[in-house]
Amino acid sequence: MVIKRAGAVIALIALTVTSFMQASIAGAQSANAFNDVPTTYDYYSAVGYLKDLQVVEGYDDGxxxxxxxxxxxxxxxxxxxxxxxxxxxxxxxxDVTDQWFAPYVCKAKSLGLLSGYPDGDFKPERPINFVEAGKIVSNGLKLGLDEAYSDEWFQKYVMALEESQAIPTSVDTFDQYINRGEMAEMMWRIKTQQKEETNYYEDLSRTTEAQQMHTISSCSVLQDKFEDALAYNGYYYRDALMVEEAAMDTTASAPTVEKSAENEAVLTGGGSTDGNYSTTNVQVEGVDEADIVKTDGEYIYIVKGSTIRVVRAYPAAGMVEMDAIEFDDDGFSPSDMYVDGNKLIVLGQSYYSYPYPVLRTDAKIMPYPYYGGSISKVFVFDITDKSNIKEFRTLEFEGSYTQSRKVDDMVYMVLSRPGFYAYDTIENVDEILPRYKDTGDDTAKPLVGCTDVKYVPAFESADYLIVAGIPVNEASGEISKEVVLGSAGNIYSSRENMYVAATEWNWDYETSSESTNVYKFALDKENVEFQGKGKVPGTILNQFSMDENDSYFRIATTKGNSWDGTSTNNVYVLDENMDMTGKLEGIAPGESIYSTRFIGDRLYMVTFKKIDPFFVIDMSDPKGPSVLGKLKIPGYSDYLHPYDENHIIGFGKDTVMPTEQEEIDWNQNFEWYQGIKIAMFDVTDVENPKQMFTEIIGDRGTDSPLLYDHKALLFDKEKNLFAFPVTVAELSDEIKNDPNASGSEYGSPVFQGAYVYGIDLVNGFNLKAKITHYDETEIAEKAGYYWYGDKDIERVLYIGKFLYTVSKGMVMANDTANDFKEVNSVEVGGIDDNYYYIME
Known part of the structure; x- marks a missing residue:
C-alpha cells in the first residue's frame, strides 16, 4: 500500500518538545546550550532560552x-x-489522523491558527517556510493583525512580526524554509519582547531569490539536506522489506571505436571550400550548440541510432560513407555532438538500476528499495584520419544529460542527478556524492567532496545540479566543475556565464503557483563557479525566453493558464547578483507566450490564444522595460529569427476562425491552427510594426522540426537563402471547396523533405526548390500516411556551392548554382527506427 508524505517519518526526528513556561532572560542564556551551538552562533541566546525552559532537549548526541x-x-x-x-x-x-502530532495540529486547526493546502492535506512532514510559520505564530500569540495589509494573504502576519522585530536577519524571502535556530529566535523575541535587528516586509518582498550562496559544511549536513528534501517531495511505501546492501557499480567497461567494413576507401584530392560552409544555427554568436548533424566543411557527421555515421561530402561528385563509429556499450544512446578542429565530441547517456543499500533500521516507512538513473558519457575522438578514427578521451558522469554548450575548446555539460538520501550512516563519501570516471579509471570516484557542494538556504532540492567543463583538446586535462543542490531544465549561455532554469511548483496555505529558479554559473576554462540563484514568477517556454546583455539577465515568463483566462505574460530583469532590477508584467492577459527573441535593447514576443499579437518591447532601461508597439495578425510564430536589426522572420502556424456552431459547442475563444506560416516583420518603426511578407505551406497537419528545434533551420543572409525540413499535408478538394468545413480537418501528408527559399526585402520569400529523399515509388506507397522514416530530412547545410540535405538514411547534394539539381547522393548505413501511422 502506498502512503504519500506519511507522517510516520516525523517520528524519527529526535526533537522533544515540552511544556512552554515563562522564564527570565538571564536564566535562559545557557553557557553551553548544545555542543553544536557555540557562543558565537547568532541565535545562541534564543536556543539557550528554549533549552533552559525545557522546551527542547535536542538530539541524543547532544x-x-x-x-x-x-x-x-x-x-x-x-x-x-x-x-x-x-x-x-x-x-x-x-494525512493527520492518530499520529503523535495529531492532537496539536487538530487543536491548532480548530482555533484557526492554521489551515491546509489546496489539495486538502496538511503535509505535516514538510519543512515549514517563513510565511507559514508567521501565520501560526501571529495567530497563536495573538499579535496585532492589521487587515488593511491585504496585498498578499500573508502580508498582515509578516507585518505583525515586523512590528515585534521578530523576523531574523537570516530570513531573506517569504518562502524560505526556516531552520531550527531561526525558529528559536522568533519564539525568543516574541516571548521576551526582545528588540533586536530585524528584517522587514520590504526586504522580503522581492520576487527574486538572489540569496547568498552557501557551502555544505560536512557529509552529515549534506545527508540532512537530502532528508529534508525527501520529507518535502517524497513518496513512501508501507511494509517495504529491508534489502541487503548492494554494490553500487555503475562502472561500464571503456567503450571502443569499431570500424564498419563497408567502405575502406580513402579518397584524395578533396579540394578546398575555403571555409565556406554552414554551421549550426545557434542562439548566441560564439557559443556552439550540440546537434545531431555536424560538418567540418568536408565531412558530415550524423547521429544514427547507437552509431555515428561519417560521410565524406566534399567534393559532392565523390561523396562516400566512411567508417562508422560504434560503441561497445549496448545501452549507450548518443544524443548530439560537436566538431572542433580534429576532434569529434559525442554526448549521450546509458541507463541503470539497482537496489538501495540498507535503510535506516528503525524506519517503519521507507522508500521503495530500487532506484535507477543515468550515466552520462562524453566521447572525444581524434578524427585527423577519417579512415582511422581513434578514441582520445572518455568521461562518464552519474546523472542525466540535460544540455550543453561549447565555448572555444571547452564543452560545458549540464547534468541532473538525484541525491541518494536513505542511508543510516555514511561509511564511504561516494555513497551520497555524484561520481565520474575518466579515461583509464577502473572505478568511479566522487566528482567533488561533500564540502564542495553549494546550496541556497531558501530552496530544498533532492537533486544535484552539475555543470562540468571539459577541455576537448586535452587527453587528461582537469575538469572544471560545480555541484549545486538544485534541478536542471532549459539553459542559456553567453561566453562568460551560463544560466540554468528549472520550474518550481509552489504550494502555500492560500494558493498554488509556479515559478522559475535560475542558477547562474561563471564559465572559465580553469573553473566553473556558482554565482547564485534568482527566482521569478511563472514558467519559461524555452532557451529563447532568456538572455544576457551588459551583465543583466533578462527572462520572459507566462504565469497561469490561458485556457481558464488567468494567464499573464511578464518580463523580468536581474542584475549580475541575480537581484531583480526591473519588470514588465500583465502583457496580453489570457494568452501564452509562443515565441520570444531578445536582440540588443529589444525583445520581440509573440503571444497567442485566438490571434497573434507581435510585441516590440524596449529593454534599454533595465529598471523599466516597456512595450513600444504591437501588431495583431492571424496565426502565430513558434520561432523568431533575426534577418537584420529591423526585420524579424517568424516561423509558425496559420490559423482560421471556428464555425459559429463550434464556438457555441466549445464555449471557447480560440482559432484552429492550419499549415505552416512564414512571416517577415518590419520593426523599423517600433511603435507600428508591420507584416511585410507571408508564405503559407500546406494545410492542417503540415509540420516541421523547426517549430520546436531552431537547429533545423539553415539561414544565410549573405546568400539570401534559408531552408528547413517539412512534412506537408493537404486537404482534399472536396473539403477545401466546402464553405462549412471545420478548421479542425487534417490534411493527408503528400511530401516530406526540405523547402529551400530565397529571401530579400524587396521580393520577400521565393521558393527555390523542394528536395526529398524518397523516390516516386516510396512517395506513392506512403501517400496518406505519416512518414517518419529513415529518409525523413532532418537537417540542411551547405559546403561551397552545394546544398546538402541529411536524413538518417541518406545524404544528398544539390547544386545551388544550377537550379538546385541533384549532383549525388549516398545511402547511410546503420539501423534506425521507422514508424508509419495511418492518418484517420
Missing amino acids: TFKPENTINRAEFTKIALLASGYEPEGGNCFP
Whole structure:
C-alpha cells in the first residue's frame, strides 16, 4: 500500500518538545546550550532560552542541529504550547489522523491558527517556510493583525512580526524554509519582547531569490539536506522489506571505436571550400550548440541510432560513407555532438538500476528499495584520419544529460542527478556524492567532496545540479566543475556565464503557483563557479525566453493558464547578483507566450490564444522595460529569427476562425491552427510594426522540426537563402471547396523533405526548390500516411556551392548554382527506427 508524505517519518526526528513556561532572560542564556551551538552562533541566546525552559532537549548526541529545517508538525506543537493551549483531537486532515502530532495540529486547526493546502492535506512532514510559520505564530500569540495589509494573504502576519522585530536577519524571502535556530529566535523575541535587528516586509518582498550562496559544511549536513528534501517531495511505501546492501557499480567497461567494413576507401584530392560552409544555427554568436548533424566543411557527421555515421561530402561528385563509429556499450544512446578542429565530441547517456543499500533500521516507512538513473558519457575522438578514427578521451558522469554548450575548446555539460538520501550512516563519501570516471579509471570516484557542494538556504532540492567543463583538446586535462543542490531544465549561455532554469511548483496555505529558479554559473576554462540563484514568477517556454546583455539577465515568463483566462505574460530583469532590477508584467492577459527573441535593447514576443499579437518591447532601461508597439495578425510564430536589426522572420502556424456552431459547442475563444506560416516583420518603426511578407505551406497537419528545434533551420543572409525540413499535408478538394468545413480537418501528408527559399526585402520569400529523399515509388506507397522514416530530412547545410540535405538514411547534394539539381547522393548505413501511422 502506498502512503504519500506519511507522517510516520516525523517520528524519527529526535526533537522533544515540552511544556512552554515563562522564564527570565538571564536564566535562559545557557553557557553551553548544545555542543553544536557555540557562543558565537547568532541565535545562541534564543536556543539557550528554549533549552533552559525545557522546551527542547535536542538530539541524543547532544546536538541541536540549528541549521536543519523544522517541519510543520514540530513547529505547530511548539507554537500551540507557547500559546498556552492544550492539545486535543484527531482526524482533522486526510494525512493527520492518530499520529503523535495529531492532537496539536487538530487543536491548532480548530482555533484557526492554521489551515491546509489546496489539495486538502496538511503535509505535516514538510519543512515549514517563513510565511507559514508567521501565520501560526501571529495567530497563536495573538499579535496585532492589521487587515488593511491585504496585498498578499500573508502580508498582515509578516507585518505583525515586523512590528515585534521578530523576523531574523537570516530570513531573506517569504518562502524560505526556516531552520531550527531561526525558529528559536522568533519564539525568543516574541516571548521576551526582545528588540533586536530585524528584517522587514520590504526586504522580503522581492520576487527574486538572489540569496547568498552557501557551502555544505560536512557529509552529515549534506545527508540532512537530502532528508529534508525527501520529507518535502517524497513518496513512501508501507511494509517495504529491508534489502541487503548492494554494490553500487555503475562502472561500464571503456567503450571502443569499431570500424564498419563497408567502405575502406580513402579518397584524395578533396579540394578546398575555403571555409565556406554552414554551421549550426545557434542562439548566441560564439557559443556552439550540440546537434545531431555536424560538418567540418568536408565531412558530415550524423547521429544514427547507437552509431555515428561519417560521410565524406566534399567534393559532392565523390561523396562516400566512411567508417562508422560504434560503441561497445549496448545501452549507450548518443544524443548530439560537436566538431572542433580534429576532434569529434559525442554526448549521450546509458541507463541503470539497482537496489538501495540498507535503510535506516528503525524506519517503519521507507522508500521503495530500487532506484535507477543515468550515466552520462562524453566521447572525444581524434578524427585527423577519417579512415582511422581513434578514441582520445572518455568521461562518464552519474546523472542525466540535460544540455550543453561549447565555448572555444571547452564543452560545458549540464547534468541532473538525484541525491541518494536513505542511508543510516555514511561509511564511504561516494555513497551520497555524484561520481565520474575518466579515461583509464577502473572505478568511479566522487566528482567533488561533500564540502564542495553549494546550496541556497531558501530552496530544498533532492537533486544535484552539475555543470562540468571539459577541455576537448586535452587527453587528461582537469575538469572544471560545480555541484549545486538544485534541478536542471532549459539553459542559456553567453561566453562568460551560463544560466540554468528549472520550474518550481509552489504550494502555500492560500494558493498554488509556479515559478522559475535560475542558477547562474561563471564559465572559465580553469573553473566553473556558482554565482547564485534568482527566482521569478511563472514558467519559461524555452532557451529563447532568456538572455544576457551588459551583465543583466533578462527572462520572459507566462504565469497561469490561458485556457481558464488567468494567464499573464511578464518580463523580468536581474542584475549580475541575480537581484531583480526591473519588470514588465500583465502583457496580453489570457494568452501564452509562443515565441520570444531578445536582440540588443529589444525583445520581440509573440503571444497567442485566438490571434497573434507581435510585441516590440524596449529593454534599454533595465529598471523599466516597456512595450513600444504591437501588431495583431492571424496565426502565430513558434520561432523568431533575426534577418537584420529591423526585420524579424517568424516561423509558425496559420490559423482560421471556428464555425459559429463550434464556438457555441466549445464555449471557447480560440482559432484552429492550419499549415505552416512564414512571416517577415518590419520593426523599423517600433511603435507600428508591420507584416511585410507571408508564405503559407500546406494545410492542417503540415509540420516541421523547426517549430520546436531552431537547429533545423539553415539561414544565410549573405546568400539570401534559408531552408528547413517539412512534412506537408493537404486537404482534399472536396473539403477545401466546402464553405462549412471545420478548421479542425487534417490534411493527408503528400511530401516530406526540405523547402529551400530565397529571401530579400524587396521580393520577400521565393521558393527555390523542394528536395526529398524518397523516390516516386516510396512517395506513392506512403501517400496518406505519416512518414517518419529513415529518409525523413532532418537537417540542411551547405559546403561551397552545394546544398546538402541529411536524413538518417541518406545524404544528398544539390547544386545551388544550377537550379538546385541533384549532383549525388549516398545511402547511410546503420539501423534506425521507422514508424508509419495511418492518418484517420
